[in-house]
Amino acid sequence: MTTPSHSAEPQRLAYLESIRGLAAVQVVLLHFFSAFWPDLVFESVNHGVAWYVHLSPLYFLYDGHSAVYIFFVLSGYVLSRSFERHLEHPLALILARALRLGLPAVAAVLVGAAAIGIIGRPNVDASAISGSEWFASPHFTELSMLSIVRDGVANALFLGYRGWPGVAFLSPWQQPISQSFVPPLWSLSIEFYGSLAILLLSWCERRSRPLWWVAMILATIFTIRSAYLCFVVGHLLANWLRAEKPAPASPLLPTMAVALGVFLCVRADVWQFEWLRRLCSEPTFWLFPGQSAAQQQKALGAIFILIGLIHLQWVRSALSWPWLVKKSRLSFPIYLMHWPILFGPAALIFLWLSGVIGLELARIGAIVAGISIAFVGALLFSPIDRGALSLSRRWRERLSGMTMQTTALRHAVVAARAVPVERGPASVLPNLDRSAAA
Numbered sequence: 001m002t003t004p005s006h007s008a009e010p011q012r013l014a015y016l017e018s019i020r021g022l023a024a025v026q027v028v029l030l031h032f033f034s035a036f037w038p039d040l041v042f043e044s045v046n047h048g049v050a051w052y053v054h055l056s057p058l059y060f061l062y063d064g065h066s067a068v069y070i071f072f073v074l075s076g077y078v079l080s081r082s083f084e085r086h087l088e089h090p091l092a093l094i095l096a097r098a099l100r101l102g103l104p105a106v107a108a109v110l111v112g113a114a115a116i117g118i119i120g121r122p123n124v125d126a127s128a129i130s131g132s133e134w135f136a137s138p139h140f141t142e143l144s145m146l147s148i149v150r151d152g153v154a155n156a157l158f159l160g161y162r163g164w165p166g167v168a169f170l171s172p173w174q175q176p177i178s179q180s181f182v183p184p185l186w187s188l189s190i191e192f193y194g195s196l197a198i199l200l201l202s203w204c205e206r207r208s209r210p211l212w213w214v215a216m217i218l219a220t221i222f223t224i225r226s227a228y229l230c231f232v233v234g235h236l237l238a239n240w241l242r243a244e245k246p247a248p249a250s251p252l253l254p255t256m257a258v259a260l261g262v263f264l265c266v267r268a269d270v271w272q273f274e275w276l277r278r279l280c281s282e283p284t285f286w287l288f289p290g291q292s293a294a295q296q297q298k299a300l301g302a303i304f305i306l307i308g309l310i311h312l313q314w315v316r317s318a319l320s321w322p323w324l325v326k327k328s329r330l331s332f333p334i335y336l337m338h339w340p341i342l343f344g345p346a347a348l349i350f351l352w353l354s355g356v357i358g359l360e361l362a363r364i365g366a367i368v369a370g371i372s373i374a375f376v377g378a379l380l381f382s383p384i385d386r387g388a389l390s391l392s393r394r395w396r397e398r399l400s401g402m403t404m405q406t407t408a409l410r411h412a413v414v415a416a417r418a419v420p421v422e423r424g425p426a427s428v429l430p431n432l433d434r435s436a437a438a
Helices: 012-034 047-055 058-060 064-083 090-119 123-130 145-160 168-173 183-207 211-220 229-239 252-267 274-281 291-312 311-320 322-328 332-352 361-415 429-437
Strands: none
Touching: 012 058, 012 064, 012 291, 012 311, 012 322, 012 332, 012 361, 047 058, 058 252, 064 168, 064 183, 064 229, 064 291, 090 145, 090 183, 090 332, 090 361, 123 361, 145 183, 145 429, 183 211, 183 229, 183 252, 183 332, 211 229, 229 291, 252 291, 274 291, 291 311, 332 361
């Protein structure tokens, strides 16, 4: 068995937290623009200025689809550095991860269900005024405790949603995402299964370097057309400590990587590589079921962007600003909370403003007011997020401690049985019994 090639205690990389926070803002902007300023997101008949903004690099500022793939690469990196310290207790890591993701998911679903029960669905009337068919499309078949539990636990964490990236063989048990109270939960099942893949790769590295290389090659090939490729790349970057080692002196290659990534992400909605379209549509069991070519091109673009960003020293310095790092810790709360606020209070504000100040100003007012409320909601939700993080750590430590005690007892019993009888009547077993009782 080999030991890890780097230190067991990874340093806190503050600027990675900021990247996650900015990616969460991209998701929020995408959804609010989709609701109140749809020409910035969807193709229209007129092809006005907003649509050309969508086709320009400016679109990346609110390209929430690509931002989710950045989340996945970051998770692959951060989880790899965390898991390497606890590989002796894989079950503890899995249960802790389920708690970390599951508790906030259930809480978010409760908030979403409460918003529907109290406010109703003002998004339907608002969509007729804003011209966004997308804003009217999400609907919910029922409002019950069973649907809440299913959406917050089974769907969000384990099953995913039909027709969305995830685990395709679970499709017989999946529900359409239109039945979700908080549709951004679609990414959590990928986060959970991606963390299992990271755990397996980390275990292979601990066992043998050649075994790890074989596992990495096979994982890359198998996930080449799925979102899980992001986790594999994040794990590789973590193994090489790319976010922690000094950035290269020349910014040329990292800048080119960022530019290429932005190009791939922005153009993915209207153009994809021909080879990628064929790869994603190939009916084979040898590769993980593919997502659409547009989605996979965004995943590839997100990989290039993150690789470029972590190799630019000026980016590291700018994103290490303490205020930005602190606010970015709200990334998961705002990712979960902005949806019920968008479809509830923000829709009501838009309906009211459109009759007072006119449509165009109402768009801006609803976006500004809705995002502000979403940040307030994220602040109120953050104790739940911190509590889930703290609880998952305590459970991991407790389960790890129980495993260590069981292993120690087993070794002590084996050693006691190996003691020759002629050495005397003394035995360590009574002490072991007292230790176990304590």
